[in-house]
Amino acid sequence: MNVGTSGAIRTLSKKPDLDEKARNFCYAAANDQFLLGGPVNNGGIIYEWAKKALFDYDENINLIELAKNVPAGSNGLIFHPYLGGERAPLWNSDARGSFIGLNRSHKKQHFARSVLEGIVMNLFDAALPMFENSGRPEYIRVTGGFMGSEFIRQLVANVFNVPIISMKTHESGTLAAMFLARLALGISKDFEDIKKYAFDDKIYKPDQKEVAIYQELFPLYQQLVNQIESSY
Secondary structure, X not given: OEEOXXXXXXXXEOOOOOOOOOOOEEEEOOOOOEEEEEEEOOOHHHHHHHHHXXXXXXXXXXXXXXXXXXXXXXXXXXXXXXXXXXXXXXXXXXXXXXXXXXXXXXOHHHHHHHHHHHHHHHHHHHHHHHHHHHOOOOOEEEEOHHHHOHHHHHHHHHHHOOOEEEEOOOOHHHHHHHHHXXXXXXXXXXXXXXXXXXXXXXXXXXXXXXXXXXXXXXXXXXXXXXXXXXXX
């Protein structure tokens, strides 16, 4: 999973696991494999929007530090991050963002955590068709600027209920280009040669207490999208 300005989650399969609802892409890849995945418009760009629109780029405010002060679920505040329409799994350019469940108890820190949770739940929504068609992964490797925080990595582990492995570089495209060049030059024979450059040793395991909260919250996240979609 790569999340920078936008984001995507992908996996390789030995067979073309086509989604009947066309929620994901499926491309032919090397070595008789197929690349399955779902791209989203709304990744780190939503984090930047929140800093500007909700907190006026206040240098004294850090969204992640604020979010740490709020329990999982943001006290019932749900955020749909569709500020730029959305690709997977909605494929709807008219989709729009929303905060739902707002009450007088909510403060800045609730908005901060809700924004982060909304971005990650949207990624989970894009990943679900792959899980349904190809099975749940044993782990997910993550990269991209949005994944630079340990808090975010743990949040992803908790929402997805899958262990997360971070990459040493946030620029995974550069790493891939280096790998392909090494293959072409005969310097490397397979991916094992550059694994030491790619992955951290730390694994972020799901916190089951928070997993339970998100497993209760996510169906509501989806239900609300379905109810609102006709109004976009």
